[in-house]
Amino acid sequence: MVNKKIKLFLILSSLIFIFFTFYLGLNKNNYYTTENIVYKKIENFESYEFFSNKKISFKNISPDKKYIILNIWSSWCLPCRKEHKNLIKLRENIKVDLIGLNYKDKFENAKSFLSELGNPYDIILKDKNGLISIEIGAYGVPETYLINNINKKIIKKYLGPINEENVKEIQSLAKQ
Amino acid sequence: MISHLGSYSLIFCTIFAFLIILQSAKLIGNQSKIFPKKIYTIITLQLFFVIFSFSCLLIAFVSSDFSNITVYNNSHTEKPFFYKISGVWGNHEGSLLLWLLVLVLFLFLFILDTKNYDNKYKLLTVIFQEIIILGFLLFIIITSNPFDYIFPVPLEGLGLNPILQDPALAIHPPILYIGYVGTSLIFSSSLAAVINNTVNSEWAKQIKKWVFLSWIFLTLGIMLGSIWAYYELGWGGFWFWDPVENVSLMPWFCLTALLHTILVLEKRNALKNWTIVLSIATFSLSMSGTFLVRSGILNSIHTFANDPSRGVFILTFLFFLIFLAIIVLFIYSENDKKTSNNFNILSKETAVLVNNWFMMYFLSVVLIGTIYPIFLEVFTNEKISVGPPFYQKLMIPFLIPFFIFMSFGPRVKWINDKLKKINYTQIIVFISSLIIAYIIFTNSSVSYLFSSFLIAASIFLVLNSLRDFFSKSIQIPQKISHFSFSILILSILLNGIYSEEFNSNMKVGDELKFIDKTIKFKGINFDEKDNYKLLRGDFEVIDSGKNTLNFNPEIRIYNQPVISTSEADIKTNLFNDNFIVFTLLKDNEIFNVRYQHKPFMIWIWISIIMLAFGGTLAVIKYGK
Amino acid sequence: MNNKFNIISLIIFFLFINYSFADEKIKRIDKVSKNLRCLICQGQSVYDSQSEFALSIRDLIIKKIDEGETDDEIYDYLKVKYGDWIIYDPKFDKNTILLWLIPLILFIFGGLLIFRKVIIIK
Numbered sequence A: 001m002v003n004k005k006i007k008l009f010l011i012l013s014s015l016i017f018i019f020f021t022f023y024l025g026l027n028k029n030n031y032y033t034t035e036n037i038v039y040k041k042i043e044n045f046e047s048y049e050f051f052s053n054k055k056i057s058f059k060n061i062s063p064d065k066k067y068i069i070l071n072i073w074s075s076w077c078l079p080c081r082k083e084h085k086n087l088i089k090l091r092e093n094i095k096v097d098l099i100g101l102n103y104k105d106k107f108e109n110a111k112s113f114l115s116e117l118g119n120p121y122d123i124i125l126k127d128k129n130g131l132i133s134i135e136i137g138a139y140g141v142p143e144t145y146l147i148n149n150i151n152k153k154i155i156k157k158y159l160g161p162i163n164e165e166n167v168k169e170i171q172s173l174a175k176q
Numbered sequence B: 001m002i003s004h005l006g007s008y009s010l011i012f013c014t015i016f017a018f019l020i021i022l023q024s025a026k027l028i029g030n031q032s033k034i035f036p037k038k039i040y041t042i043i044t045l046q047l048f049f050v051i052f053s054f055s056c057l058l059i060a061f062v063s064s065d066f067s068n069i070t071v072y073n074n075s076h077t078e079k080p081f082f083y084k085i086s087g088v089w090g091n092h093e094g095s096l097l098l099w100l101l102v103l104v105l106f107l108f109l110f111i112l113d114t115k116n117y118d119n120k121y122k123l124l125t126v127i128f129q130e131i132i133i134l135g136f137l138l139f140i141i142i143t144s145n146p147f148d149y150i151f152p153v154p155l156e157g158l159g160l161n162p163i164l165q166d167p168a169l170a171i172h173p174p175i176l177y178i179g180y181v182g183t184s185l186i187f188s189s190s191l192a193a194v195i196n197n198t199v200n201s202e203w204a205k206q207i208k209k210w211v212f213l214s215w216i217f218l219t220l221g222i223m224l225g226s227i228w229a230y231y232e233l234g235w236g237g238f239w240f241w242d243p244v245e246n247v248s249l250m251p252w253f254c255l256t257a258l259l260h261t262i263l264v265l266e267k268r269n270a271l272k273n274w275t276i277v278l279s280i281a282t283f284s285l286s287m288s289g290t291f292l293v294r295s296g297i298l299n300s301i302h303t304f305a306n307d308p309s310r311g312v313f314i315l316t317f318l319f320f321l322i323f324l325a326i327i328v329l330f331i332y333s334e335n336d337k338k339t340s341n342n343f344n345i346l347s348k349e350t351a352v353l354v355n356n357w358f359m360m361y362f363l364s365v366v367l368i369g370t371i372y373p374i375f376l377e378v379f380t381n382e383k384i385s386v387g388p389p390f391y392q393k394l395m396i397p398f399l400i401p402f403f404i405f406m407s408f409g410p411r412v413k414w415i416n417d418k419l420k421k422i423n424y425t426q427i428i429v430f431i432s433s434l435i436i437a438y439i440i441f442t443n444s445s446v447s448y449l450f451s452s453f454l455i456a457a458s459i460f461l462v463l464n465s466l467r468d469f470f471s472k473s474i475q476i477p478q479k480i481s482h483f484s485f486s487i488l489i490l491s492i493l494l495n496g497i498y499s500e501e502f503n504s505n506m507k508v509g510d511e512l513k514f515i516d517k518t519i520k521f522k523g524i525n526f527d528e529k530d531n532y533k534l535l536r537g538d539f540e541v542i543d544s545g546k547n548t549l550n551f552n553p554e555i556r557i558y559n560q561p562v563i564s565t566s567e568a569d570i571k572t573n574l575f576n577d578n579f580i581v582f583t584l585l586k587d588n589e590i591f592n593v594r595y596q597h598k599p600f601m602i603w604i605w606i607s608i609i610m611l612a613f614g615g616t617l618a619v620i621k622y623g624k
Numbered sequence C: 001m002n003n004k005f006n007i008i009s010l011i012i013f014f015l016f017i018n019y020s021f022a023d024e025k026i027k028r029i030d031k032v033s034k035n036l037r038c039l040i041c042q043g044q045s046v047y048d049s050q051s052e053f054a055l056s057i058r059d060l061i062i063k064k065i066d067e068g069e070t071d072d073e074i075y076d077y078l079k080v081k082y083g084d085w086i087i088y089d090p091k092f093d094k095n096t097i098l099l100w101l102i103p104l105i106l107f108i109f110g111g112l113l114i115f116r117k118v119i120i121i122k
Helices: A002-026 A078-092 A107-117 A131-136 A164-175 B002-027 B037-062 B069-074 B081-086 B092-113 B119-143 B167-196 B201-232 B243-268 B272-294 B308-332 B348-380 B388-411 B424-442 B449-468 B476-498 B601-623 C002-015 C024-034 C052-066 C071-082 C097-117
Strands: A046-048 A055-057 A067-073 A097-103 A123-127 A143-148 A153-159 B500-506 B511-514 B517-528 B532-542 B548-551 B554-558 B564-567 B569-572 B576-584 B591-599
Touching: A002 B308, A002 B348, A046 A123, A067 A078, A067 A131, A067 A164, A078 A097, A078 A107, A078 A164, A097 A131, A123 A131, A131 C052, A131 C071, A143 A164, A153 A164, B002 B037, B002 B119, B037 B069, B037 B081, B037 B092, B037 B119, B069 B092, B081 B167, B092 B119, B092 B167, B092 B201, B119 B167, B119 B308, B167 B201, B167 B243, B167 B272, B167 B308, B201 B243, B201 B564, B201 B601, B243 B272, B243 B348, B272 B308, B272 B348, B348 B388, B348 C097, B388 B449, B388 B476, B388 C097, B424 B449, B449 B476, B476 B591, B476 B601, B500 B511, B500 B517, B517 B591, B532 B576, B532 B591, B548 B569, B548 B576, B554 B576, B564 B576, B576 B601, C024 C052, C024 C071, C052 C071
Parallel strands: A067 A097, A097 A123
Antiparallel strands: A046 A055, A067 A143, A143 A153, B500 B591, B511 B517, B517 B532, B532 B548, B532 B554, B554 B564, B569 B576, B576 B591
16 A cells, blocks of 8 residues: 555656656747857868958968958848848948858848948858858858857857847947 | 527537546446436537537538628638538638537547547546637637628628639538547547546557547548649648648647557557657647647648637646646656566567657657747748758658658567568568669669668668568458558658659740650630539640640639639649649740649558558457 | 468569669768758758758768768767758767667666566476
8 A cells, every 4th residue: 555655755746847847848949040050160270252252261361360250151941131231330330340251142242232232251261161151150041150269269149130229239349 | 680590509419528537526426337328418419509609600601601700701602512512621710610510529529439438538528628629719719700790780790711612622621620639539549548547558458449530530631631732732732831831741640659559559468658748749749749730839731810819728627738748748647667567579569669660750750840940930030941852861861760750560460470580471572662763773863872762761761661461460441551551651751752843834836846855735625613603624645655745734714703723734644744734924925834744642642551551450340 | 372472482582683783972972861850841851842952961971971071970060060960870978878878777677577477388
C-alpha cells in the first residue's frame, strides 16, 4: 500500500513537472534567430571594392577606427530599400565607417539603386556568391553588424532592416 | 444568420453535456437492465445539434458567407466547390468542430453497439466521454469559435493556401481525426471498465473493434498525409520526421501495441493493467498531438495560426484528463500481484509482449526526439534540431531483432509452445534471405555491411509472412496485415537504398546526363485555369535502353492568395516512380529541375492500404 | 517450398541489374546539405531549398570539400556561425545526453519487465 502511494506520488509529480515545462515552453518565442550569437571573431577574407574592383582584405579596412558597421544589402531586396534612409541618417550622425557588403547582386542594378537613394557607405565590398555573408554569420538581407575593428569581433547584430531606434542604439554603442 | 444558429447550437450542446453528466451520475446506482431513455434522448439531441452546427459552417463555406470570420480567412468565391467543402476542416476552428462531431458520433454509435451490456459500465463510459466532449466544447466556444463575426462584411475572402488545395489533403483531416477521436472512446470505456471492475475478456471482446477501427483510420490518415507530402511538397520524400508527422505516428505505435495486447486480454484474461495503461496513453498521445500542433510550441512545416491562450487551454485540459485517469486507475485497479500469472517463454503471450516492447521503444524514440528540444530550450535556452538522422540512428539497429521476432511471433501458440529440434523450412528460408540480400547488394552502390543484414532480415520477414499464409492456426486478417507490413518495410528499405536523384539548374533547351540517363528540357508553355495561371514544363528523360519518358510538371501561380506552387509530374509503374518537379529561380529563365527515380514507391502505398484492409476484415469479423 | 523461393529470388534478381555508381563528390554535397536546416525556410533542408541562403551554403560546402575538409569540420564551422539549430543530426554532448540515452534506458527497462514476467517451462 505504501509502495503504491509512493508510485502515485512519483507519477503525479513528474506529470506536474512536464506540465510546467510545456507551460514555460509555450511562452518562448519559437522563431529561430542567430541574433544572440555574438562576440565571435570574423576570420579575415578577401573581396573586391565595388566601383574600382580592387582587391581588399577585411583586416586592412579602416585601420584607424575602433569600430566599423557592416551592412549587407542588395538591390533586389525590398526591405533594403526601406532601410536605406535610416542608413543615411546613421552615417550622418556617426564617426564610424559604414561598410556595405553588396550581396549576390548585379553591378548595374546596384549602381542605379545607389544613385537613386544615395550612397551612405564609406566602402562597398562585393559578395558575389554569398560566401562572405556566411563567414560573417548572416542568413539574409539586409543585416547590420557592429564590429570591434581591433579584434574583429561582432558586438551587435541586427537581422532585417534597421529602424530609427536601432540607429540611436548603434550611435550610443559606438561612442564607448 | 446561419452563423448565429451554429453558435447557439454549440451552446445547447454544452448544456446537454452538463445534463448528461449529472443525469448519468445520478442513475449509476440504478440496477435497471435497460439503458435510461432520458440519457439516450439527450445524447441523440446533442448529436443532432452538433451535426446542425457543422452544417451551418458547411453552408457558410459553400455560400461564401464572408460575414463569418473563419470563412473570410480561409475561403474565396473563386475556389473550386470541392475545396470550399474541405475548407471547413482545413483550418483550426473548423477542424475542432469536426473533431467534436466525431466525438459525439462515436459516443452515439457506442451506445447503439452495446445494447446488451451492463448499464453501469455504459453510463460511466458516457460520463467520461461527455467530460471530453465538454472540454472540447468549451475550448471551441472560448478560444476558437468558428462562428465569430466580422463587420463590415468583406466582399471577398482571403482564400485557402493553395498548397492545401489538393484531393489527398482534403480528405486527410477527417480520416485522421476519426482515428484520433476513436481513441477517446477507448479511453472512456477503459476507465469505465476499471471502475466497474470488468476489465476482462468480455470487455476486451467488446472494445476490440473500436481499437481496430481507430487503428485503420489512423493508418490511412497518416498515409494520406504522407502521399500529399510526397507529391505536393516536391522534395521527393514521403516522411520527413517533421514534428507534426511524428505526432501522428506516436498514437499509431501505441495503438498498434494495444491492438495486440487486447487479444491477450481477450483470450487469456491477462495483462489487464497494461491494457488500461495503453488505452489511456493512446488517447493522451492523440491529445498531446493536438496540443503540440495547435499551440505553436513546435517549429514545423505545417503550422496553424497560433494563439498562446489555446495552448494553455489544451495543455490544462490534457493534463486534467491524464490526472483523472491516473487517479481512477490507482483507486480502482486490482492489485496486479493477485491476478497476474507469468507467461511461458514460448507462448503467444510472450510474443505479444515482445511486440509491445519494440512498439514502446519506437514510440519513446519519436516522443523524446519530438519534445526534447522543447525541454532543452526551457532549461538551457539552447535550440537544437532533432532531424531524420537521429531517428534513423536509434531505430534502424533495432529493426533487425524486431524483424526476426516478428518472423516467428505469429506462429507461436497460446500458453505453451514446443520448440522443434531442427526446423528445416526455417533454415531454407534463412538461407534464401541471405542469398537474395547478397544478390541485391552486388547490384547496388550501397556497401554497408549493416544494410545488407537489414535487407536480409526484412526479406526473412517477408518470406516467413508469406509462409504463414499456409498456416491454419493464423487468422486471415492477421495474415494479410502482417504480410502487408513486411512488404511495407521491404519497399521502404529498397526505396531508401535505390533512390536516385538529380538536382540541377537548367534553361530551356538544356540537355544533361545523369548516370545512364539523359534529361532534356524541351520547352515551357503558359496556360490559365479557373483560379490559377500555370507554367508547364516539357521534359524528356531517355534511359540507356532508349526508352523515353515525357514529363509535364507545372508551376502554378494562384490568384487568391497569390502563392506559387510546384506540381510534380510523377510517372508510376509497378517497379518504380519517376518524378520531375521544377521551380522558378530568380532570373525568370533558369529553373531548378529535380528528377528522381524512386523504386517500389507504389508498393509503399499499396501495402499500407492492404495493412488497413487486414484491419477492416478483422472489424467485420469481430462485428458479427 | 524451395522452388517458390527460387522463383522469387530470380524475380528480385532481374529487378536490380543495370546499376552504376554516381559521382562521389556530388553524393557528399547532397549528404551534407541534407543534414543542414535552411534557416530562413519552414522545415526545409539546405538540399531541398532554392533560397539564396541555401544556395550560398551549398557553394560553401563545395568550397570546403575542395579545400579537403571533412564533413564534421564543415558542420562545426557552420555551428559556430549559426548555432546547433542548423544541424539536423544532434551530436552526443552534455546537452543531448538524455536525448540519446532515455530511449535506450527505456528499452532495457522494458526488457527487464518482460524478463520478470516470463518463465521457462521445461
